[in-house]
Amino acid sequence: MTLQAGRNYREEASKGLDNDCLQKSLKKLQNNFGKGAMEYWASMTDSGLRDRAKNTRMETLANLDVVLSTLAENVEKAGGHVYFAKTAEDAVNYCLRVAAKNDVETVVKSKSMTSAEIGLDAALKGSDIEVLETDLGEYIIQLAEDQASHTIAPCIHLNRSQIGRLFEEKLAVALHRRYPPNLPDCQKSTLRHKMLDADMGITGCNIACAETGRISLVSNEGNIRMVTTMPRVHVALMGLERVAATMEDHQGLLQLLTQGAALQKLSTYVSFAGGKRLAGDPDGPEEFHLVVIDNGRSKILGDNAFREVLACIRCGACLNICPVYGRIGGHAYLSPYSGPVGAVVSPLLFGINQYADLCKGESLCGACLDICPVKIDLPRMLLELRYKLAYGDRKWQTRKHDRGEALVFKLWRISIAAGPLYRLALRCGYWMQRPLFGRKSLLSILPGPAKRWCADRDMPSLAGEPFSRRWKKRHGKGRTQHGVKDG
């Protein structure tokens, strides 16, 4: 996958900031779910659950070869098929082969970021197969030919009247009122017979369980159950890391997932799928295919600095607290994976050079680490990515991102290490800035290469009296043993 054509971080972020509807929704989302999750973690009775879950996630990753082959064995035992896809193309081609073999004309999908990652929809449509999203948010995004902007609430950047207008245009319906309860009903009546009659259902996979050979899927709408119950064929796509070894591990992760995502003890539906319809079974798919996808993940697995990001259970909690995501929204991340976790995972999957802006845009405040149900240290990995961009890295093929910036920092390092030189530079800087600043303390426009720096923020002026001198004046020789005198 390449950068979403013709779009860039800076422009999409600006658009996000200017979208009033998005700003309102993000504020509400973060106030409810972000704060709510933090309160829940602080008050949960089993306070060790998150640490235990993190440990088992890491142990599972460290033995992923065994866990995946056990999973495959058990899925096959239940009559399912497992395909291991090295690349996105492999996965797409496999799905097309399954569709062709079963004479599939209509595919119903439930929200799957992996399917967006591998570009499955376009390939299916290219084979003259009708593809319909069934999750309400994803359905709206599909109708609008837009991009999802949140992991579990894909259309939070649209309001009721925009969605109402879209339905009236695309579905040729006359809505009595563009009132939220009318809109899901409108989708339901349009989609219901499609879901009942579709030939193939495609889903993602929240957490597979190796021991039982079952994949589990969570949903509130019930669309995932429709997609996995009514069509003849069920294809589930999973990134190679989305697996737990045992039922016990599964339980902990499931509860953390639904709490982290939406503060639910359990989502409305948790379905355990896998295997084909058995003799006498009244419904369920006649064929089940599990597609396990690598597409760059084994490289992440092999790098100790980044392996931890594969412990992610895609609950989206970090989006609900991140101050950067909370302003710019999901489109700026230029990938199906947005928010802080997207800022780490997208560069690693799709190219650090191309996605350089993402890790630089994050604030490193640490909120994503605090809220993560499995305590993934995203800030550390954001720094790691920045390091690779600053100094270049052969394994990840990063080039030094900004040589000018590197030079400035080098000079900074030399001058700050030499005390008198640094003070002299500050003094010179102070006098040189005077014509620019005059009596102002903040400047919005700077000349030359510094112009871009001021595009998004103001430049504070250098103080006439540097901090070191003020410190000396105030505390003078009165340093105590601990360094600072009281008061």
Next chain:
Amino acid sequence: MDEKDLFLADIRKSLGYSAQDARTTQECASLFASADDAAVLERIQYRTHVEKQALLKILQENAEKINLDVQPVKSLADAATRIVEIVEKAEPEFGHTKQLIQHDDTVLAKLQLWKRFSGKAVQVHTAYAVDSQVREKSIASYVGLTAPRWAVAESATIVELGEPGRPRSTSLVPSVHIALIHLKDVLAELSEVYAMLRQQPPEHSCLFISGPSKTAEIEAHMVHGAHGPRQVHLVVVDEQLKEAEGLRGSGLFSS
């Protein structure tokens, strides 16, 4: 080597193991160690009736938060009366005929709903394994009646195990889902369900249902009945129920 072997070899290489030699579960035995369920199973087995009634209270409280209607009743006859009330109150969402489909279950059969609805415009279907038209009947029905395996107090969850005679679609396609359960099958928390499932792994499908289908995609406005049922009623039979408690219900749909 096929694509699976190559794929797993890449993973082994990433993890620092030899790419050629496949490893087995014995090499990470602690990861696959089975949970010790003895204590949990014993707790379930020896739970007293009073404790179970306390669980029902918790179930009712948690159910109310997610708009799951819980109706305790004293007998199967009372359960049938409640079900008839619910069915008569609900209006078909698609089409105009009133049809109900129920799982092929001995307890549900004892309700003899066909008798209750004789002379009324409600048709009762049973999802017999031999019936090739179960799918069509489910789609035509506006009420689905099931007999779930367990209910969980902690999260107000109904656990359905699918098998011949118990289609998954009964609790999904109709607009109203009614589940009938005996108090003895109410468990305290999810870990008890997992322990029971480990004892006897379900061969067919397994499903957790916590309340009616819902969506909050549009301006975070909660709407029930997105793709699944818009109402879910759980009727709990408890022969030792005191009359006053039976009538109270959880308030949401009780008369």
